[in-house]
Amino acid sequence: MRLNEDMAILEDISSTKEVLTPDDPFQRIVGQEHAVTLVRSAVKQRRHVLLCGVPGVGKSMLAKAAATLLPEPKEQITLRHNPLHPNRPEVVLEHLDTDQGQQEAPIVLDSVYFRPDNLPFDVAVKMGYRCSRCGSLSLPSQSVCMECEATKRYEWIIGETDNTSFSGLFRTLELIGEPALTTVSRPESFNGVPVSATYERSQDDTILVRYVHNTSEPQTSRGEFPDHVLVSRTSRRFVRASGASPVELLGDVEHDPYGSADSLGTAPYLRVVPGAIHEAHEGILYLDEIAALGPYQKHLLTAMQDGTFPIAGRNPHSSGAAVRVDDVPCKFVLFGACNVEDLHKILGPLRSRIRGYGYEILLDSWMTKTSETVRDTVRFIAQTVREDGRIPHLDREAIFSVLKIAETMAFQLDGARNALTLRLRELGGLIRVAGDLAVQESAENVKSSHIEKAKSLSKGIEGNDSRSIGQKSNMPQSNYGDYFF
Ligand SMILES: Nc1ncnc2c1ncn2[C@@H]1O[C@H](COP(=O)(O)OP(=O)(O)OP(=O)(O)O)[C@@H](O)[C@H]1O
Ligand SMILES: [Mg+2]
Incomplete structure (x- = not known):
């Protein structure tokens, strides 16, 4: 499909200002129809999802869109001082539909x-x-x-x-x-x-x-030991974690310099910090680079299997190490993201759990060029301008320039002919740079000349003058670089 055909498709559009953009987060996703369908049903059925794909094709976008389908959380996780064993606080799971919470056994x-x-x-x-x-x-x-x-x-x-x-x-x-x-x-x-x-x-x-x-005593009568809400009913249940630290993922018990000196220190149950797995109870736990979890993958697997995971002090030199809360609820839906090259770093049993109780989804990095996908890409341009809020809309010629670049990227990065790229983060970056240039010139619209100029500015470090960075031939293969010619 060539330029004049693009023009024919877009004959009614003179600028992206005229392009309607949807509010629905799923409708804002360009391409990835297969992934969108599976993700929708995964959330409904509370299935785990592994999103696999190159950077910037919409993995995080999909996970965030999935979170909008979550029903309101019904449960609140509360910790209670255990007077007999202060280092073993009690967990109470309270339900939204009752005032006093779950009927508690004495x-x-x-x-x-x-x-x-x-x-x-x-x-x-x-x-x-x-x-x-x-x-x-x-x-x-x-x-x-x-x-x-x-x-x-x-x-x-x-x-x-x-x-x-x-x-x-x-x-x-x-x-x-x-x-x-x-x-x-x-x-x-x-x-x-x-x-x-x-x-x-x-x-x-x-x-x-x-x-x-008797644990059903009302909270007000707990005197100096009021309940500690670990995960509030009203908290956001889309929790994003990098998994780089076990504390972030699994929780911790903070150190108290006064240690076990009861009258001075903070009671252990108040020092318990929930992990992302607990904060995502009844919601979505989004792990961006799931393969980077390394050995903690097996804890994640345990949490997924049991629906509960203990919180313990993780630093053996801290007074928090003596404290442990068993059976803290963590019934989350896992959304893991990874690159195809890192798939082998994901533990076999974890992948098998996801496959058995959910979906592994490979995201596309390009889409065949049709009148529909051309319009979708133009919609993406309009979305980028509106999301940014500081750059002007693209005029007709600028739109064609972006479409041409999207086509070149699909060919140069993925070897796909007559296709448009879905590596849209990079394409968005180019649009923003062009927009900034237009703002500098006080131009009413982003023009083709701004896109052309942005192409050279958008080249990554590797695409720039090799004299400033040493031997160009030694640099790793870049996503930026030559496809902007
Ligand atoms: N399929 C898409 N539809 C619409 N916009 C997209 C799409 N993919 C990426 N984008 C744009 O790129 C931005 C980054 O996308 P996102 O963060 O979802 O990518 P990712 O796949 O999670 O990347 P990474 O692997 O680096 O985490 C989005 O905010 C959006 O503006
Ligand atoms: Mg992401």
Whole structure:
């Protein structure tokens, strides 16, 4: 397809100002129809995606567009001080549709068996094992004490009620002869922690005691240990991570210079920092250079398999190293990006997981030149101008110059004839340089002459005068360079 054919396609356009550009992030993506279709269904079905392609063809754009399809997050991840083991904070997963969060099971801190003679006095009286007057032991089935012949629960009730008031007296009379209780609960202290102790009689007259730490207490009553929101309901669930550091990816526990000095230091649960995998819970974790993760790929795989991943202090010399939070939720959809050459650096099991539960998508670096793809490329030019916001629109001749360059790039970089490049970041760069030149000249539009000038300015370092950079022949092959002639 030659220039006059391009002109025929664009006969109605005199400048990119007249070109409509869509707001929908998927519609803004030029080419890559195959990838767009797969990504749309991947998000809907919560499948993992590996986007593979040369730089600047829209991998990040696709991932960001995918994020717009995510439903609102429903869960908030909160950490709670664990008074028994401060270095093992508790995780609470709260749901958006309930005020109090998920129904929490009470945490049983310990359970032990007691014999009746070891029970606290008042509990033994309530359960009918002791006479409240003389304290002697007998079975609950005996309502009268064999030692002092008192009604077993009488004096205890007098003692517990206000025996100077009539209401106390009537209550006392009501309860005389009442059967002994099989279960008694009372507040107690367990290793210095306030708990609810429940005594339960079993058939062989042993008593099981459970010390329960009631986590459904409202937050306001947590006093000096208010909950620590690790991943807020309202947080953005499109999380981009380079994976260069394990802390960024997997989380950490910050160092506290006061270490374990309780009264001075910051409580461990407040020093826990979520990783990108946790922040992306219910959302998308976008890993730009997934192959660069190296050995951390196996942690990523574990997180994907389990849907939870512990957060621990990663620096062994820090006080944070003693702290660990188990089972922190991280149910994310992985969007990984990589170059084709780096595919072999991705762990086999990780690729297999992505293939098994998602898609590996190869992005195109060029598209066949048709009237439709010509219009798409012109739309891309208009998008670039509007996104930049500081450069004027391209006139008709400038548009043809850009189309010609797009065609040359497809041929020189990918060997594709009668094609247009999809390496659009570079093409966008050229348009911006041309736009800046037009601004310098106070030109109303970007003209073909600006594009021509930008071509030479846009050459990368390798494409410039070799005298300033040493031996040109030693420079690596550049994406810039000769295709701008
Ligand atoms: N297919 C495309 N459609 C529209 N614009 C594109 C497309 N590809 C790239 N661009 C333009 O190039 C810019 C960079 O694209 P993007 O960051 O998505 O590339 P990438 O493939 O993620 O590159 P890298 O491998 O370097 O991370 C985008 O902001 C957009 O302006
Ligand atoms: Mg990118």
